[in-house]
Amino acid sequence: MSHLRVAIVGVGFSEFGILKEPFYNISFLAAKKAIEDASIERGEIDSFVLGGYDNLGVGRTISNMYTAPAAGAYLRHETRVADDAAFALALAFMRVKSGLSDLCMVLGFGKSSETPIELVELQSLDPFFLRPFNLSLQMSFAMQSFCYRKKYGVKEERIAECIAKDTENGSKNPKAFLRSKVSVEDVLNSRMAIYPLRELEIARWCDGSVALILASEKIAKRICDRLVWIKGIGWSNSGYYFEELETLPATKSAAEMAFKMAGVERKEIESVEVMDLVSDHQPMILEALGFAEEGKGIETNLEVNRSGGAICTNSYGSTGLFLVANLVERIRNGDIDSGLAQAMSGYAGKRALVSIFGV
């Protein structure tokens, strides 16, 4: 493998919420902040990798037609990964690592308030066997929760603690969408939404954009004092049909790739950000990442989701990159020296990406 190292030298966030602004403006704001944060000029960036959904996911097709100029990609090398924007981080990482780019922007955008996402995601199911069930994305997560709780005998009181912990953290994160603390009792008293998930256990969708500037080692050292290195990155997909619902095989496979590349042990990771789209995802993801045995994810003492996680900020299309950006800021601020971020997409989290960062 190439020995070129890749660092993150700039981070920019838009506001996250149900936003009235067109997502051009939202993306522009995040991109501008990232460029200012890196203390560079737009013209210095040679490649742009955008990440976000298309047509139905944001209300217009070829969505990067709209967001590429907002990112500052006018007359520059630009492409788009059509998935959660965390996957765009992988492509940008490879572009810099290969030596094809010195400074590369990753811009993630989400504007799910434009569209009925349940209906949109339903179109990703094949028209013959799965679509006729009218299964929403959250229903597939509820099936996972049911299987997980049943197989490992995990009580809903324990699972509710994940929500209490996430919202406690989210209340302290000014970038988070939901910033109200929720107690275990609040969760247990909330309306049953999709059995066994209660209303407060399901992440609410919002809009928002986040941008990162990646740099090759030579350039990064010139422009940034405390560099955050991308130590390892891995991504995978675990098929299509619903099986093994109590585990997250794609996350497991992505983690194996990322840890192998990073050459670090689990115990060296100080903090993790996980895309817990529902409460049970948090322990399930921690298990798939190898931080806990199966069924024991709830018992880990690891620092999880200091950003508030996806439970507090779920901008469909940029959630994963939001978690990455929060983690990177903490490493850069010196709060921690290493961290891991996980993202996933699709029904039952069948596609996943894991990235490991350090100084």
Place this chain on the structure above:
Amino acid sequence: MKRVAIIGCGQTEFKSKHKKTHPEIVYEAAKKALEHAGIDIKDVEAVVYGCMDPFDGIYRPELWDSTAVGVFKPMMKISTGGTTGLTTALAAYDTVASGLFDIVMAVCVQRVGECVDAQSVLNTAVDPIYERFSGVGAITVAAFQATAYMHKYNAKEEDLAYVSVKDHENALKNPYAHIRMKVSVEDVLKSPVVCSPLKLLECCPRSDGAAVAIFASEEVAKKLKDNPAWILGETTISDSYYLGDRPDFSCWDSLAIAGRRLYRAVGIDDPMRDFDVAELYSPFTIQEILELEALGFAEKGKGKDFAKEGITAVDGKMPTNPSGGVLCTNPIGASGLVRLIEASLQVMGEAKNQVENAELALAHAWGGTLQFHTLAIVSSKKKLG
């Protein structure tokens, strides 16, 4: 940076309505590419997937199609409009060039036949307040280009028709091509007007099908293939969003900028002399003319004469689209990859409509409402010259 080559190519037949499902089409193309490369699916370490979902009636078809090629493999989805096929290839190139993987498969699939009207889908890409009401789509913007060009350079409808005659002639030799029929200049001029001045035989069909290319690192490529297509360079460019912001439709300045950037990086001094063949993304006749001029093959205003004078014929000085091009086959999100595959087969010496002694080839795709361009150069040699 690692050197990268294409070692296997596969295409399905392209037609109006495939009777197979999405994953079945992908499987067919992937199987052919694996056989061409002489490897097994187990050898493929990562997959890059491209599709323009809105045409196909399936959202995120990569999930379904992963059952054909990518279960438990790192798989990434790219979607950038008409350039999707070539940006997918570029992502596969980046994936190998980074050193993360040695064998990566680029998979592109499209079923435009599933959608009632491709133009109304494209119309959702433009601004809902200022541009959408005009009904703008790919054909209309191409008609702007044709009108502007014909006015500026006094080009005749016959000049454009010769491009169609040449592409259709070439498609007859390509077993994968969608439209395979011989047409004359008179046939083109007599065909119904779709969007003035463009006529039916100057516009692409809506095609279903899949294309797959396998990318390998130098070490692997040397072991597996005697005649790989080496990738010498690539680039993309993104223009302004609003059509009204483009200064002049009679030329394609963003493509000219991208072309010069690529030529400088690779060391191309004189494209007309250096390239043996080009696969250009021209779903409408006028666009090949503009592309020839923007990419430095023709002087401004002279591109219109190339097809008429036989310069772009397979045995001409600068053959373009010996496959029949996008004019005869357009599975939109896969068309860019088909360009690269056809360019690669030319330098491998395995094209169905082979240009004699082709060593250096250019592949191009455009997307959006004339907003994006993607380019790649492939060669039978590892380095230029």
